[in-house]
Amino acid sequence: EDQVTQSPEALRLQEGESSSLNCSYTVSGLRGLFWYRQDPGKGPEFLFTLYSAGEEKEKERLKATLTKKESFLHITAPKPEDSATYLCAVQARVDMRFGAGTRLTVKP
Amino acid sequence: NAGVTQTPKFQVLKTGQSMTLQCAQDMNHEYMSWYRQDPGMGLRLIHYSVGAGITDQGEVPNGYNVSRSTTEDFPLRLLSAAPSQTSVYFCASSITGIPGELFFGEGSRLTVL
Numbered sequence: 001e002d003q004v005t006q007s008p009e010a011l012r013l014q015e016g017e018s019s020s021l022n023c024s025y026t027v028s029g030l031r032g033l034f035w036y037r038q039d040p041g042k043g044p045e046f047l048f049t050l051y052s053a054g055e056e057k058e059k060e061r062l063k064a065t066l067t068k069k070e071s072f073l074h075i076t077a078p079k080p081e082d083s084a085t086y087l088c089a090v091q092a093r094v095d096m097r098f099g100a101g102t103r104l105t106v107k108p
Numbered sequence: 109n110a111g112v113t114q115t116p117k118f119q120v121l122k123t124g125q126s127m128t129l130q131c132a133q134d135m136n137h138e139y140m141s142w143y144r145q146d147p148g149m150g151l152r153l154i155h156y157s158v159g160a161g162i163t164d165q166g167e168v169p170n171g172y173n174v175s176r177s178t179t180e181d182f183p184l185r186l187l188s189a190a191p192s193q194t195s196v197y198f199c200a201s202s203i204t205g206i207p208g209e210l211f212f213g214e215g216s217r218l219t220v221l
Binding site: 032101 | 112141143148149150151152153156158164166167198200208209210211212213214215
């Protein structure tokens with residue numbers, strides 16, 4: 001069965017303190033790994049798609065990387081506005097399987 | 109650009125009542141889906157559709173019905189509400205016939221008493 005596990009569940013950082021979020025997955029025939037950002041009371045917002053091991057994508061202070069078993073979302077010098085829940089999802093067939101998310105809080 | 113629109117945003121039901129959550133998108137997307145989000149469990153797929161007239165079950169379909177008569181609309185029906193269906197429901201769409209990059213609505217918070 002396809003599974004996605006995100007760690008840690010919650011992460012508190014000081015502004016400027018870089019860190020990484022982890023997404024471990026088991027899936028047969030990965031067609032894509034996706035990162036989303038979700039603000040409280042809102043729907044998830046698409047960030048990145050990664051298709052193959054070794055691939056990297058960047059957007060502002062965020063960089064997503066992919067290996068055969070996990071993906072990392074690196075946050076460099078975060079700002080308070082980066083506070084949100086970050087969701088990881090994998091697509092193997094016609095459906096997507098989501099992790100429970102990492103709730104990130106960045107203190108000024 | 110409205111994107112994906114869900115109504116209502118909030119709803120309280122009594123056990124056994126039925127209701128329909130509405131979802132409409134104006135992006136001409138082929139793929140549409142419904143998820144529920146519960147604390148600590150992540151988003152779980154209820155039903156999805158790869159085009160008008162085509163629907164299929166996701167991970168947690170029991171107690172829910174869907175139909176797709178047009179490209180734009182994908183309503184979710186709760187047949188006989190149960191407290192276990194208390195959740196936040198999200199509709200999402202994608203331009204292709206498979207999930208890919210999903211565009212989500214703002215969510216509908218449902219409480220079943």
